[in-house]
Amino acid sequence: MEDVLGFNRNKFIGIEKIDDNTIRVFGTLEDNLYAHEIEFEFDLNELKILKIKGHMRRFTTPLCPPAAELLQKAVGMKLEPGITSKIKREISRPGCRHFGNLLNECLNSIIPAILSNEWRKVKEENPEMTRTEFFKYISEKIPIVSDYCAIFSEKSPIKSNPSE
């Protein structure tokens, strides 16, 4: 391996609660070529983007900044199967690939964020709760988690190990 770095990209996602039904998501991306920021509000009941804004701090051509306007196409988009492709189709290719990448990174963080919030809450109320109990609780309360990964799916290995 060469001992010098050819490229580096860093992304940071942060999520805060506005109220019980709404969160605010911050995304920043910085690499050798670009520095982008987005911020949006997200409805947890309807699982959709309510409003969004974005800013290019650093970019490569003077034709890049107008692409930030295309982020408005995300308003009303729902977190559901096919959302990644939809963002690529409607925001990345006609606008900016890096805004699309960052928005997808933000949306991919929403279910883990919901899970981490619920995990903290249940562990505070019931520190003895097991992983299996949490799994059952969260699968019933937020059915969309079953689409997230193998662990939360219908075929989850946790289901067949009730002692956990």
Place this chain on the structure above:
Amino acid sequence: MVLFYTKNKSVHVYEDKNKKTLTSRATMEDFFFKGEVEIEVKIAGMEILKIDGKIERTMFPGYCDGYLNKIQNVVGLRIGSGLTKKIMKLVGDTDGCNYLAGLIMECCEGCILALTVKPLERAVPEIKQMKDLTPKKLADMLPNMKNSCLAFKVD
């Protein structure tokens, strides 16, 4: 306001001394997970030659780790159109680990961008001086980026 969830993800890409391969390493940490994936890619053809990964922390230890061997399924894939769907099918979705799939995607995106840095470094000073800049002029300078985004939209 205090953030109740944070995620950090980074990718580092190195070009081998022989200029024939790239090594791309992506790492990620959030509330549930800390892990890393490293791929080696042949520049000619952008084929994934090998992959390695590790999960250092997870909410479900003993379960998530079981999906780590699935990353080997991407060896032989070429970085190009349709890659996201292929990686999700082979490593992620409801039959795998989306964190690991995301790290592989990050490695691949890093390889593409690493190969874009040098041409852009050469072109950007000229672009800044150009009058009546159009997407067509940009696409003529950097043909690989034609129709990739608004700035290079020709068709």
